Amino acid sequence: MVDIATRVYNHSFKIDPIVRSLIDTDFYKLLMCQSVFRNKPDAQVTFSLINRSKHVPLADLIDEGELREQLDHIRSLTLSRGESTWLRGNTFYGKRQMFRSDFMEWFENMHLPAYHLERVGDQYELTFEGSWPEVMLWEIPALSVLMELRSRAVLRGMGKFELQVLYARAMTRAWEKIARLRTLDGLRLADFGTRRRHSYLWQDWCVQAAMEGLPGSFVGTSNCHIAMKRDIEAIGTNAHELPMVYAALAQGDAELAQAPYDVLADWHEEHDGNLRIILPDTYGTQGFLDNAPDWLAGWTGIRIDSGDPATGAETAINWWKSRGEDPTQKMVIFSDGLDTDKIIELHQQFAGRVRTSFGWGTLLTNDFRDLVPDNALAPFSLVCKAVKANGRATVKLSDNPNKAMGPKDEIARYKRVFGVGEQVGMEVVV
Amino acid sequence: MVDIATRVYNHSFKIDPIVRSLIDTDFYKLLMCQSVFRNKPDAQVTFSLINRSKHVPLADLIDEGELREQLDHIRSLTLSRGESTWLRGNTFYGKRQMFRSDFMEWFENMHLPAYHLERVGDQYELTFEGSWPEVMLWEIPALSVLMELRSRAVLRGMGKFELQVLYARAMTRAWEKIARLRTLDGLRLADFGTRRRHSYLWQDWCVQAAMEGLPGSFVGTSNCHIAMKRDIEAIGTNAHELPMVYAALAQGDAELAQAPYDVLADWHEEHDGNLRIILPDTYGTQGFLDNAPDWLAGWTGIRIDSGDPATGAETAINWWKSRGEDPTQKMVIFSDGLDTDKIIELHQQFAGRVRTSFGWGTLLTNDFRDLVPDNALAPFSLVCKAVKANGRATVKLSDNPNKAMGPKDEIARYKRVFGVGEQVGMEVVV
Known part of the structure; x- marks a missing residue:
């Protein structure tokens, strides 16, 4: 039986929206947003799209009108009652009422702020300006929309069965990866692939398959x-x-040197347990840990997001030992460019020495490599970052100089302030 | 929107019927049925299921009650008005009204006759007795039901995503085969896979993909x-x-020797063009062609269904030449155990020498080899054959002694009458 009403209703769509909910975003965005809403509500920031993969001509692939329609649709969204109830009522890491009432009230009434979109050559310049708690919520939906519009552009014109077989191949590949991981004892793995997913439905499929x-x-x-x-x-x-x-x-070098610890001091007040995870690489992991206050060593774990992951984990283990902590009670979260081989290798390497956990991103939710001609569905490195705060450029160094961001002179200043020496460059795949 | 009515309707099913139409059968069955209905309506025959793959314990895999329900459901079917209209109105090979009115009237009122089912060891004995035009119509649905019940038995208990990936793999495989065949110039290919299909829906998918x-x-x-x-x-x-x-x-050896030509004489009266295809291997191709009347050389083509296919095609070409026919105007139809490699090889080997056509069966509609543990979905060799006619055992020799059927002494008699000498045995895969 054809459901006539559904058919008619579907025909009334103006567009097929990619992001249909304000919580189709990463959980940490909401956690950070609450922290920012409390601690820095008035900071004015600029977020900007950065396509590190210049060979993908986004402005040639994606129609500007379609992109605007998708972004406008996101601006029309507000938190639904059910979403609000879920956020208010859920238990995250065993803790109830993760989100405070004042934050939820604000979030329930929020619309995402305006965007600025301009074609420059074969790329788009897409920026968001305004108060930090609002602007920051653009990051994930902006990336999801661009990634999925690019997928749609490539898929357009393919035959019905050609498409079905394309997804059949992608499913087989994802399932084979999952099957290999099944053999690992005590594996802890989560999907971190929202921002660079092939599409919403595909991410949802991958999660269910996992x-x-x-x-x-x-x-x-x-x-x-x-x-x-x-x-x-x-x-x-x-x-x-x-x-x-x-x-x-931060005003001046002394405040700058202190800034990463201020972040975690604010965080420390609000959270405990699995939410107390250090991300140490923003201005170089080694220096960050060397200068860290003792209370940070009491945190639950460290997330390794750049540089050689095994080296990063060893650095963390040594640091905990040097602070009198037992690494086997600590957690290392790997989240940079993971795929099956790397997960298996790291899991085995650190078994028994530290608890490990894996945030599997792009190569879980967007491994369409070599599935269409010219590799036109291969994932690529698109980010949306805070580039300015109160008119001043932001800087990121990370443990991989190829992931560094910011004006040259500021990068030099940050390197000096944070005591970052020679770094080994690694290819940024995704 | 959930279509509530569909959900409720679906819940009212007693079973999920495998064969839902009397024309979910092979076209040649209906052509032959019409010929039998005209020429031998009173012949009493017995058809019997034969599982040549003894290692597949059908009676252990398939519940007898379920099998009976499926067979009973087929007995409840009659030709629908639309099916009748399609058969009466269709143009087959450019000819209208392939089916005569008296046949259609009989077919519209026909129910399939009773069956006899008994478990013997780990196999089923399944036989059909009665008048030839009715009993013969059991062959294809009986096979489809057994094949699909076996698939269902193996698939039961698999997870939702495990199942989806199983079909994803099968789709990928089928599509890769199709993609390889796309490179062949002037290929003519048809689906012959009903009788040994994985399931109805899967056959339908394969046809659409092709x-x-x-x-x-x-x-x-x-x-x-x-x-x-x-x-x-x-x-x-x-x-x-x-x-x-x-x-x-046939009564006596002389009538026996003449019988295969009588069949084709009856056929000759009714059909022309692409329907005049000789199937010469029942009692040995070489002898059949050597002794064939000249009018048979005027037929459109020859179907090769046993023995080495290239040898069979060469035999046919030489025979046409010996009868003064131009082989490039003739058609050879290959239909025995084909898969991509064999199709490509034969197509190239005979290009320009004879028109070729391929009836791709089991390995199109049931290539689930190595997709589940213990290869439990691999296709196997199940047939349903006429084993008796008016109380006398039937015999098949074919060009492959491993496909021979019938009582030993009768096989010897047939070999003598048809002058069949040494034969080369070939493995019967499907």
Whole structure:
């Protein structure tokens, strides 16, 4: 039986919206947003799209009108009652009422602020300006929209069965990865792939496949909407934007040197347990840890997001030991450019020495490499970052100089202030 | 929107029927049925299921109650008005009114006759007895039901995503085969896979994939129901059961020697063009052609269904030449155990020498080899054959002694009458 009403209703759509909910975003964005809403509500920031993969001519692939329609649609969204209830009522990491009432009231009434879009050559310049708690919420939906519009552009014109077989191949590949991971004892793995997913539906499929294929090991997803829909845990803590903006807001070198610790001091007040995860690489991991106050060593874990992951984990283990902590009680979260081989290698390498956890991103939710001619669906490195705060440029160094961001002279100043020496460059794949 | 009515309607099903239409069968069955209905309406025959793959314990895999329900459901079917209209109105091979009114009236009122089912060890004994035109129509649905119940038995208990990936793998495989065939110039290919299909829906998928992937080359399907649904040509002519039953009905050796030609004389009266296809191997191809009357050389083509296919085609070409015919105007139809490699090889080998056509069966519609543990979905060799006619055993020799059927002494007699000498045995895969 054809459901006539559904058919007619579907025909009334003006567009097929990619992002349909304000919680189709990463959980840590909401956690950070609450922290910013409390601690720096008036900071004015600029977020900007950066396509590190210049060979992908986004402005040639994606129609500007379609992109505007998608972005405008996101601006029309508000938090639904059910989403609000889920956020207010959920238990995250065993803690109820993660989100305070004042934050929820603000969030329930918020619309995303205006965007500025301009074609420059074969790329788009897409920027968001305004108060930090609002602007920061653009990052993930902006990336999701661009990624999926690019997928749609490539898929357009393919035959019905050609498409079905394309997804059949992608499913087979994802399932084979999951099957390999099934052999690992005590694996802890989450989906971190929202920002660079092939599409919403595909991310949702990957999450469900991981739920079925890795029972006990797959612990949740960073995507709040999918976590809600699939009744699993939303996963995440904090990201580089906090130290980057805090650092840009700092007055003078002394405040700058202190900024990354100020971030975590604010965080420390609000959170405990699995939410106390250090992200140490913004201005160089080694220096950050060497100069860290003792109370940070009491935190639950460290997330490794750049540089050689094994080296990063060893650095963390040595640091905990030097501060009198037992590394086997600590957690290392790997989240940079992971795929099956790397996950297996790291899991085995650190088994018994430290608790490990894996945030599997792009190569879970967007491994369409070599599935269409010219590799036109291969994932690429698109980010949306805070580039200014109160008129001052932000800087990121990270443990991989190829991931560094900011004006040259400021990078030099930050390197000096944070005592960052020679760094080894690594290719940024995704 | 959930279509509530559909959900409720679906819940009212007692079973999920495998065969839902009397024309979910091979086209040649209906062509032969009409011929039998006219020429031998009173012959009493027995058809019997034969599982040549003894290692597949059908009676352990398939619940007897479920099998009976499926067979009973088929007995409840009658030709629908639309199916009748399609059969009466269709143009087959450019000819209208392929089916005569008296046949259609009989067919419209026919129910399939009773069956006899008994478990013997780990196999089922399944036989059908009665008048030839009715009993013969059991062959294809009986096979489809057993094949699909076996698939269902293996698939039961698999997870939702495990299942989806299983079909993703099968789709990828089928599509890769189709993509390889796309490179062949002037290929003519049809689906002959009804009897040993993985399932009805899977056959329907394969047909649609071939339609999209091989435009111009994929000429149709043997399955009438799918041909009607997908608006493509129904393909087929005649099969071994005609000479087998005619031979069993023959009185004495002289009539026996003549029986295969009597079949084709009856056929000759009714059909022309692409329906005049000789199936010469029932009692040995070489002897059949050597002793054939000249009018048979005027027929359109020869179907090769056993023995080495290239040898069979060479035999046919030489025979046409010896009878003064131009082989480049003739057609050779290959239909025995084909898969991509074999199709490519034969197509290239005979290009320009004879027109070729391929009836791709089991390895199109049931290539689930190595997709589940213990290869439990691999296709296997199940047939349903006329074993008796008017109380006398039937015999088939074919060009492969491993495909021979019938009582030992009768096989010896047939070999003597038809002058069949040494034969080379070939493995029967499917």
